[in-house]
Amino acid sequence: MARKQRSPEERSIDPASQQMLIRADELKLETAFHRADNMAACPIGADGMCCKLCGMGPCRLTKDGSTGICGATIDTIQARNFVRHVAAGAAAHSDHGRDMAFTLKAVANGETEGYVLRDIAKLRTVATKYDIAVEGRSPEEIANELADLCIAQFGQQRGTIVPIKRAPAKRQKLWEEQDLIPRGLDREVVEALHRTHIGDDQEVGHLLHHAVRTSLTDGWGGSLIATDISDILFGTPAPILGEANLGVLKDDMVNVVVHGHEPTLSEMIVAASQDPDIVAYAEAAGAKGVNLSGICCTANEVLMRQGVPAAGNFLQQELAILTGAVEAMVVDVQCIMQALVGLAENFHTKVITTSPKVKIKGATHIEFNEHKALTIAKNILREAIDNYKNRGEIEIPNIRESLVPGFSHEYINYMLGGSYRSSFRPLNDAVMSGRIRGIAAIVGCNNPRSPQDYLHTHVTKALLKQDVLVVETGCGAIASAKLGLLLGEAGLDQVGPGLREICETIGIPPVLHMGSCVDNTRILTVLTQIVEEGGLGDDIDQVPAVGLAPEWMSEKALTIATYCVASGAYVIFGGSSPFSGMEKVSDSDLMLKYMSEDWEELYGGKLEFIGDPDEMIKKTLEHIDKKRAALKLPEYDPTRFGQSGDDRMIAMETLSSTESLPLAEQQAALYGVPA
Numbered sequence: 001m002a003r004k005q006r007s008p009e010e011r012s013i014d015p016a017s018q019q020m021l022i023r024a025d026e027l028k029l030e031t032a033f034h035r036a037d038n039m040a041a042c043p044i045g046a047d048g049m050c051c052k053l054c055g056m057g058p059c060r061l062t063k064d065g066s067t068g069i070c071g072a073t074i075d076t077i078q079a080r081n082f083v084r085h086v087a088a089g090a091a092a093h094s095d096h097g098r099d100m101a102f103t104l105k106a107v108a109n110g111e112t113e114g115y116v117l118r119d120i121a122k123l124r125t126v127a128t129k130y131d132i133a134v135e136g137r138s139p140e141e142i143a144n145e146l147a148d149l150c151i152a153q154f155g156q157q158r159g160t161i162v163p164i165k166r167a168p169a170k171r172q173k174l175w176e177e178q179d180l181i182p183r184g185l186d187r188e189v190v191e192a193l194h195r196t197h198i199g200d201d202q203e204v205g206h207l208l209h210h211a212v213r214t215s216l217t218d219g220w221g222g223s224l225i226a227t228d229i230s231d232i233l234f235g236t237p238a239p240i241l242g243e244a245n246l247g248v249l250k251d252d253m254v255n256v257v258v259h260g261h262e263p264t265l266s267e268m269i270v271a272a273s274q275d276p277d278i279v280a281y282a283e284a285a286g287a288k289g290v291n292l293s294g295i296c297c298t299a300n301e302v303l304m305r306q307g308v309p310a311a312g313n314f315l316q317q318e319l320a321i322l323t324g325a326v327e328a329m330v331v332d333v334q335c336i337m338q339a340l341v342g343l344a345e346n347f348h349t350k351v352i353t354t355s356p357k358v359k360i361k362g363a364t365h366i367e368f369n370e371h372k373a374l375t376i377a378k379n380i381l382r383e384a385i386d387n388y389k390n391r392g393e394i395e396i397p398n399i400r401e402s403l404v405p406g407f408s409h410e411y412i413n414y415m416l417g418g419s420y421r422s423s424f425r426p427l428n429d430a431v432m433s434g435r436i437r438g439i440a441a442i443v444g445c446n447n448p449r450s451p452q453d454y455l456h457t458h459v460t461k462a463l464l465k466q467d468v469l470v471v472e473t474g475c476g477a478i479a480s481a482k483l484g485l486l487l488g489e490a491g492l493d494q495v496g497p498g499l500r501e502i503c504e505t506i507g508i509p510p511v512l513h514m515g516s517c518v519d520n521t522r523i524l525t526v527l528t529q530i531v532e533e534g535g536l537g538d539d540i541d542q543v544p545a546v547g548l549a550p551e552w553m554s555e556k557a558l559t560i561a562t563y564c565v566a567s568g569a570y571v572i573f574g575g576s577s578p579f580s581g582m583e584k585v586s587d588s589d590l591m592l593k594y595m596s597e598d599w600e601e602l603y604g605g606k607l608e609f610i611g612d613p614d615e616m617i618k619k620t621l622e623h624i625d626k627k628r629a630a631l632k633l634p635e636y637d638p639t640r641f642g643q644s645g646d647d648r649m650i651a652m653e654t655l656s657s658t659e660s661l662p663l664a665e666q667q668a669a670l671y672g673v674p675a
């Protein structure tokens, strides 16, 4: 029997996506939205009660007390599956960091083509944090030593990884006491695989302890390395004007969409697209030039540094191809759907894989290597330009929104404190006074099982009204961008009075775009700096802050959740728990108990899965208020704020309405005194 298909409006709240979903139906083509409707999730897998770790199974467990053929209980199976998810996510992010470290090393040795050490200040700051001497040394010497130190973290066998020292002192001590500090990045991932092999670790608490240690190799290891080195090589982000949504594709230019996660190739494609030879080559092909845009986190990387527009988030990768206007989709690693190649066969679009780690059957493979980066980037663009003549009928939704991304923690520090006294003091003060009730980090993916962008933006908008400052990364940030929430003026009438006052005073949007998924480490850095500034506790678990991933789907998201919990954060994920089976068949659900009660006791943070977005909002505010009360901060009261910002707005309106009057009368009107 054919399964019920959702309408485009039920599949996405984004009008550009809806338009492309209608086009897909007209062309009788499938997308992830269609496949999600056609295939219900496997119920046993969805409950986390399937074990396929050996050849005696797969074992499908459905009742309390049932076990796998080896005798493994449901709890053990769920914990083992969780450890493997976390290890995969940590491996993905950390491997990204490893490649960045190798690139830094090659740049320092002058072995690459097209790269420079762009942010020397950040290079010196990071090096100093790791006790690398900087005075009297050339940037190349410092970069060489920093690269060696970063590379060594991966293969280190004993001791503790160095980047962990970036966490608050109290948190480091807690990790040390609980034997949680990773010994080496690769070692923990390998041990996670070993421990979950048939016949190894089978105690839930012991397995989860290693899941937490493995997750720390990501947040306070590989991802931190990836973010730092990206900034050193391509510049630390600062606010820049950009655009988002499918309407950024151009009907008269060669459209090249970069998709995946790593900035190394995409940054070179940006440079190559401006090369006069490439522009002339595109013009000779009858186009006005090359128009670059991005999808997923590669989009975030080039958006926040170069202002390259984002064509969309995870669920728009297929929709971009459906426009018929994409000459090449150039992919690197992670979140790339295999379906792209089959879909592209209905159009002229070339899917070009570039990573030595990722090939897709039917795609064109042009392997990237940093030693010939610019040459390879130009070759890829020539391939796209050659394809322009094959373009057929196109339909580009005329929908795009402006945004201001690029809020690195360095920029937040600068914008709050100014050039001469960069500081988080004003932010801490605003939280302490209650102008800002608390902070929410809303991050993560799209998931075709829920309406695209709805949960992200519903939760974001509700929290802004409650004076919660929102920081975002990944596909969640692109969702808010498309809705206009990442603009200074736009949407300020929809935020609470205290937060509005802050946004107007500093001149920031109510939602701060902090980058890609590896850049969740920027959020950890902000939280650490808030703690170090003083007044909001001496560890991250005391800060009135919550992390949310309402539309998560990737294993990396579970890893991020786990390192955030281990760092002290309350984390709320959308949907139901991928380990919810026991809840259904038994009164005791050990996994859920561990992730909430036990983790809260151990780390001060916890992970919960909440399907209802209004419940997510309620729990977020309750947690923020609980943390405010524990810090003895004034109870949140929106009526106390909003006067100064609004007065200024009224003053400006008064000024413009009295512009034609003599100065004395203008002043009289402004200050409400007789002329």
Ligand code: XCC
Residues within 6 Å of the ligand: 261, 296, 297, 314, 334, 335, 443, 444, 445, 446, 474, 475, 476, 516, 517, 553, 554, 556, 557
């Ligand atoms: Fe992938 Fe980073 Fe998720 Fe988006 S948000 S779907 S992981 S691209 Ni990280």
